[in-house]
Amino acid sequence: MPTSALHVARTGLEAQDVRMRVIANNLANIGTTGFKRDRANFATLAYQDARVAGQQSSAETAYATGLNLGTGVSVQSTTSITTQGTLNPTGNALDLALDGDGFFQVQLPGGQLGYTRAGNFSRSAEGTLVTAQGYALQPAITIPEGASAVTIGPDGTVSANVAGNAAPVELGQITVASFANPAGMQALGDNYLAETAASGAAQIGAAGDAARGAIRQGMLEASNVNVVEELVDMIEAQRAYEINSKMISAVDEMLRNANQTL
Incomplete structure (x- = not known):
C-alpha cells in the first residue's frame, strides 16, 4: 500500500x-567548559517505485524517467563537532586546556x-588533582602540602617548590589520550566521554606528541558553540x-472532505 x-x-515533524x-542542547551548553556541539543527521526513507526508469512503455520504447515516491525522513545519527573552542585565561594554576586534539583522563566511579x-581541576584533601566531582586525574598527580609555585609544562610535566628542596621538584606528568575517531565516543554526561568500538582504543602519550594537543596552564577551553549559527539553524x-504541521x-x-463527499 502506498x-x-x-x-x-x-516523519518530517519528528x-x-x-x-x-x-540545537537547544547546544545553546544550553554555550557556557560549558570544553563542550562540543552536536549536529543531527537525517536520511531519506525507502522509496516506493510506482514505475522504474527503463521499464517498457510499449513494445519498442522504454520510460526515460521513473515514478518514485518518497516515504519520509528518519534521524540517522548525531555527530559531535570536535573543533576546538577558544582558550580563555583564568589565572588559576590548576586550570588546564588542551591546545589541539586529545582528552584528559579521569578515574570514574566503578573503575571506568x-x-x-574540561580541565578545571582542584586539589583534594589529600593533595590529588581532581575534577569538580572529586574524580582523580589519571595518571594521579599529588601536590604535597605546603607546595607552592605549581608549574605544568606544555608536555604535561608537573613541578612545584617543595619545602626542604632548593630547586623545583617534579611531581609527575599528565598524559593525554587521543582517538582515531573522537566523534564516535559515547557521551556520559558531566563533561565525560567514554571510548567505544567506533572511536577506537585510547592512544596515551605525552601532550604535544603525535598530534596530541599541548597543555596550557591557567587557561580553560570554551564551548565551540556559535550562537549566531545555532539561532539560524533553530529558525530554519x-x-x-x-510547514510539516501545516x-x-x-x-x-x-481526507475529511473526501469522507464527507463519498
Missing part, C-alpha cells in the same frame, strides 16, 4: 523535533576511565516544523 502524505509529513532538541576536555528547523492539517482536511 505511503500517505500524512505519514511523510509526520525529524525536525529531534533537530530542535539537538572517562575522557574530558522551526520553519520546517511549521501539511498534516491540510491532509487531514482533504
Whole structure:
C-alpha cells in the first residue's frame, strides 16, 4: 500500500523535533567548559517505485524517467563537532586546556576511565588533582602540602617548590589520550566521554606528541558553540516544523472532505 502524505509529513515533524532538541542542547551548553556541539543527521526513507526508469512503455520504447515516491525522513545519527573552542585565561594554576586534539583522563566511579576536555581541576584533601566531582586525574598527580609555585609544562610535566628542596621538584606528568575517531565516543554526561568500538582504543602519550594537543596552564577551553549559527539553524528547523504541521492539517482536511463527499 502506498505511503500517505500524512505519514511523510509526520516523519518530517519528528525529524525536525529531534533537530530542535539537538540545537537547544547546544545553546544550553554555550557556557560549558570544553563542550562540543552536536549536529543531527537525517536520511531519506525507502522509496516506493510506482514505475522504474527503463521499464517498457510499449513494445519498442522504454520510460526515460521513473515514478518514485518518497516515504519520509528518519534521524540517522548525531555527530559531535570536535573543533576546538577558544582558550580563555583564568589565572588559576590548576586550570588546564588542551591546545589541539586529545582528552584528559579521569578515574570514574566503578573503575571506568572517562575522557574530558574540561580541565578545571582542584586539589583534594589529600593533595590529588581532581575534577569538580572529586574524580582523580589519571595518571594521579599529588601536590604535597605546603607546595607552592605549581608549574605544568606544555608536555604535561608537573613541578612545584617543595619545602626542604632548593630547586623545583617534579611531581609527575599528565598524559593525554587521543582517538582515531573522537566523534564516535559515547557521551556520559558531566563533561565525560567514554571510548567505544567506533572511536577506537585510547592512544596515551605525552601532550604535544603525535598530534596530541599541548597543555596550557591557567587557561580553560570554551564551548565551540556559535550562537549566531545555532539561532539560524533553530529558525530554519522551526520553519520546517511549521510547514510539516501545516501539511498534516491540510491532509487531514482533504481526507475529511473526501469522507464527507463519498
